[in-house]
Amino acid sequence: MKKEKNNIGLKLVGNIGFSLIALVFLFPIIGLLISSFRPSADLMRDGITFAIDFSTLNLDNYMYIFQQAPSYWSWYGNSLIVSGLTIALSLFFSSMVGYALALYDFKGRNLFFVLVLLILMIPFEILMLPLYKVMVATQLVDTYFAVVLPLIVAPIAVFFFRQYALGLPKELMDAARIDGSTEYGIFFKIMFPLMGPSLAAMAILQGLTSWNNFLWPLLVLRSNDMFTLPIGLATLLTPYGNNYDVLIAGSVLTIIPIVLLFIFFQRYFVAGLTSGGVKG
Known part of the structure; x- marks a missing residue:
């Protein structure tokens, strides 16, 4: 008692x-x-x-x-599109890479993982110039994909999914192979659903990163109609007038999607972080 x-x-x-x-x-x-x-x-x-x-x-x-302020809603829509694409594509491709590094034995697997860790330690500012040259060469400047592509296979996401996938039961893979399932079928029908908590946790982290991203979109977006919210709100501060009232009200509205994203995925967030952090 x-x-x-x-x-x-x-x-x-x-x-x-x-x-x-x-x-x-x-x-x-x-x-x-x-x-x-x-x-x-x-x-x-x-x-x-x-x-x-x-x-x-x-x-x-x-x-x-x-x-x-029609431009504000144009920026808002751009941010929603960019963040949505980043979350969807990053979860899809990064989970596949992390899953492969965790559960498949192939030549050079450890080397690939070391390269992921090395890239993780390189500041993004060092990579911006070569990435920008790639966007110019592929004529993707001032498009949504110019903002999204560098984040599709993020090193932090690959590392996170790899750590989480190490705890998945390999016996399920063997049983599925015996039943005649393909490797893609094993991933999408069996393993991908089991990675739900890690997907939810990374959706929040990647969504927050994309939503607040300022420097990279500032480099690759040129027209006012393509600006995301961080860039658009920054244009309200000029040497000729500071619209702090509109800036602050607009900033309050930008919090709403992130809060909704966290509320939607919060039940899995802690489970995904703890599970992904202790495996391996």
Whole structure:
């Protein structure tokens, strides 16, 4: 009985502690949300604060975005398309590569895995110039695929899926081969569904990376109609005028897809990270 009370006390302390930590991390978002309802003059004078003056709060910033900012929704749509393509293609190809490195014995397998680790340690800024030359040579500049292609087989995703696939039962592969299944059938019908938690975890991580990606899209996208949200919002800050009111309201709206993505996959997120982190 005493042990149960101690466990309840520890859980209560833990819940309170984690709640306080979560609240600290939410402070910037709360400040951003409050500031999105403030007029531009207040923002220029006081900046982002937690002080609330209800007499000045209004929906003008959001009304402007919904009624007079068609470019914003064009950027929003571009970001949704780019992030959707990145998640779908990255999960498909990276999971196949990681699965092959984990469960197939072939010549040079360890070398390929070492190369993945080496590429993982190279900063993306070093790879940007050769990647940009490839995009120019293939005439993909200012297209969705120019933004998506470098992220399709991400080293971190390959490593993650490889670690997770090491824990999959090989007996299922042998049984499927005896039943006459092809190697592609084994992967798509048996192993791919078993990788569900890892797919959900990586969907969140890749989606977040793609949604917030700024530097690479800035290099390969040239027209305003193709800009993603990070680039489009950055254009609101110019030497001739800083639209902080619209920028902050627009930034609040950009949080929604990521929150929805996490809510949709959060039940698998922790399971996928822990399983992928201890295998091998």
